[in-house]
Amino acid sequence: MARDGLPTLRIAVVGTGLIGGSVLRRLAQTEHEVVGWDLDPGTRTTGTDLGLAFADRLDDALAGRDVVFLCGPLSSLPTGLAEVVAAAPKHCVITDVGSTKMAVAVAAERAGLAGRFVGGHPMAGSERAGLAAATPDLYVGAPWVLTPLGVPGLPAFRLLARLVLESFDARVVPLDATVHDDIVALASHIPHILAGALATATDRSDVRAAVLSLAAGSFSDGTRVAGTPSARTTDMLINNRAAIARRIGLVRSALDDLVDAVVAGDAERLLSCLSEGRHARLDLLARHTEPASRTFTAGESYNEELTYLLELGASGGCVTGCQIDGDRVTYAVLKPATP
Incomplete structure (x- = not known):
């Protein structure tokens, strides 16, 4: 088990440039089992030389995975999503790291993936590029946007929120894709x-x-x-x-x-x-925030939970903790302080 009760996950990172490579390098330091894959054979070789686990084939990388981070070039994400869905297990939760969210959200909804796909955007980067520039600390303290596709996406959102908070030490910002x-x-x-x-x-x-x-x-x-x-x-x-x-x-x-x-x-x-x-x-x-928390009972207040999360992100707040206890979920948050 990872800390705070999050189960140890089997994770694949598809596309390992600066952003995906930093995801891979961070996860390689955690209890989770992670493997990378990249279309470029040279990048796969570089990753192996760095001591990272890489698969030679995409379907091998995706076999048996619980979570997939889709990290290819932005314009490739809708096509990449279809390829991942075809090869990943049916239970697998998929997210991406693209800096725009609507195009991949539309592709996910059209594919019927509202319950399995949550768009993501870690708000960190560098003017450098490639796996050699990747660093495991890139996302520490950074805001990491997650865009659930409506109520069906809340269970996947909760899983990814806990993973981002616990493994990357980032701050989760829930947003609607268009607002993002x-x-x-x-x-x-x-x-x-x-x-x-x-x-x-x-x-x-x-x-x-x-x-x-x-x-x-x-x-x-x-x-x-x-x-x-x-x-x-x-x-x-x-x-x-x-x-x-x-x-x-x-x-x-x-x-x-x-x-x-x-x-x-x-x-x-x-x-x-x-x-x-x-x-x-x-x-x-000089932005000031104040801590707060909110508890929801699963199955009874999904709409209320989704509304709360999206309004929190749009107002400049973020999630700093997500604790699941049976059918209850409690979010620790930071909200903009009242002037």
Whole structure:
């Protein structure tokens, strides 16, 4: 048994780049039995050289597994899901680690997997790529989004929540898939666009060399994610283009306000705009949460449980514990503190 009563699980990690490789390396340090598989033979060799268990065939990796982490490129996830379902046992719970959730959620629902598939998105990463860059501590303390597909997905959600909390020391954020994609458009994807724009503008400028020689923290911080492999960023942005289109207007409006105030020499308007942004930045650095708990009885309040979880995540809260006692489940949570 793993700690807190979670049974020892047989787990497969399909796709072992930075994200999947970090999942595999972390699970290899736990009581769970984990095996990796990757389409690239070189990656499988690298993993074996690192002392990790790898299968040569996908069906061998999936045989008898209780949980599968699907970690391939974002655009491959719907197809990869179908391949995993065809080879994995009927009881197997499947999750993914993609940075957008709607496309794979739709594929799972169409395949009748609402009770077995829970979308996932660990909110951690690096501008580096590949299994060699993977680290077992990548997700420690990080928010890990889980998106159950309605009430049928709650048992699978509970299992994955306990696994994420106990094995990765992450924080579980329950969200609806559509809400998730809207949030990450502003929290992650549009920042990639802005970083790419600043880095590209510098590359095209006639003072490129001087800018790079004088670049201080603001430029380095503002362009950090522009160093992410371009194919990975392209995949992410294209797959979340609907949510980005819904949210980019807010960014354009704010940028126009700032630029117009600078060009007009309107110090009062500029101060107001900058102060508004500074307020959000300071809130990010000084967010306060308060602990709470909630208990549900299985079978009697599934709808209430699902609503509670999704509202918790959408409000900025997270799950820090999930204890199952017979037909009762108790969630320990952190909620945004009341001002």
